[in-house]
Amino acid sequence: MSSEGTATGSRVTLHVVSSLDGFIARKDNSVSWLDGNGSAYEAGVSISDEEIAAFVKSVDCYVLGSRTYEHALELGWPYGDTPTVVVTKRKLPSKRKSVEFYSGDLKTLVDEKLTPRYRNIWLVGGAMLSQRFLELGLVDEIRLTIAPVLLGDGLRLFGGSLMEERWVLKNVVAYKNGFVELSYSASNV
Numbered sequence: 286m287s288s289e290g291t292a293t294g295s296r297v298t299l300h301v302v303s304s305l306d307g308f309i310a311r312k313d314n315s316v317s318w319l320d321g322n323g324s325a326y327e328a329g330v331s332i333s334d335e336e337i338a339a340f341v342k343s344v345d346c347y348v349l350g351s352r353t354y355e356h357a358l359e360l361g362w363p364y365g366d367t368p369t370v371v372v373t374k375r376k377l378p379s380k381r382k383s384v385e386f387y388s389g390d391l392k393t394l395v396d397e398k399l400t401p402r403y404r405n406i407w408l409v410g411g412a413m414l415s416q417r418f419l420e421l422g423l424v425d426e427i428r429l430t431i432a433p434v435l436l437g438d439g440l441r442l443f444g445g446s447l448m449e450e451r452w453v454l455k456n457v458v459a460y461k462n463g464f465v466e467l468s469y470s471a472s473n474v
């Protein structure tokens with residue numbers, strides 16, 4: 286897929302939050318570094334609860350690797366009742382009605398299961414699943430949020446064996462809390 290999504294207009298957006306030094310998780314999985322308090326950037330924008338709610342409503346489907354799923358259950362499920370596909374080869378306990386499990390070819394997942402049903406598809410990690418999607422050319426947009434912190438160690442976002450590939454910067458938003466959101470489209474858009 287990639288480029289302009291599919292004929293039906295579906296798009297796969299990879300969204301992750303990274304530290305300044307490229308980690309998406311601490312070794313012990315703790316997430317306090319995602320807390321934006323304490324780094325005020327006056328020129329930045331802030332978003333209202335209404336804007337957050339409208340944004341969340343615009344997502345039609347989330348896609349997660351199994352480790353991200355397990356961590357999300359521990360932390361308090363952030364994906365509401367939005368349909369969510371968890372990629373795993375294991376038989377995991379189903380804790381929520383909105384979740385379905387998938388094991389198999391990822392291109393088949395996108396082409397035959399996701400894009401016929403959903404337009405705004407959000408791949409939300411973790412590193413392993415994101416890298417596989419990128420290697421297979423299944424991502425149309427990367428939305429990378431940089432947190433104002435060096436972690437020094439942890440799980441690398443792009444630690445795998447990705448090929449050199451140019452992406453096109455589409456938008457930059459700096460927030461009052463010091464986080465910066467970078468949006469890129471696949472270069473052949």
Ligand SMILES: NC(=O)c1ccc[n+]([C@@H]2O[C@H](COP(=O)([O-])OP(=O)(O)OC[C@H]3O[C@@H](n4cnc5c(N)ncnc54)[C@H](OP(=O)(O)O)[C@@H]3O)[C@@H](O)[C@H]2O)c1
Binds near residue numbers: 349372388410
């Ligand atoms: N900062 C952020 O924005 C962000 C976002 C998401 C996650 N995270 C963090 O990242 C960590 C998890 O990331 P991770 O890279 O370790 O794991 P992950 O990508 O969430 O999950 C990896 C698992 O997904 C399944 N999987 C991946 N590719 C597959 C394929 N091609 N076919 C079938 N199954 C496949 C496998 O599950 P099975 O082993 O079950 O078969 C694999 O073990 C957590 O700490 C989480 O909190 C951070």
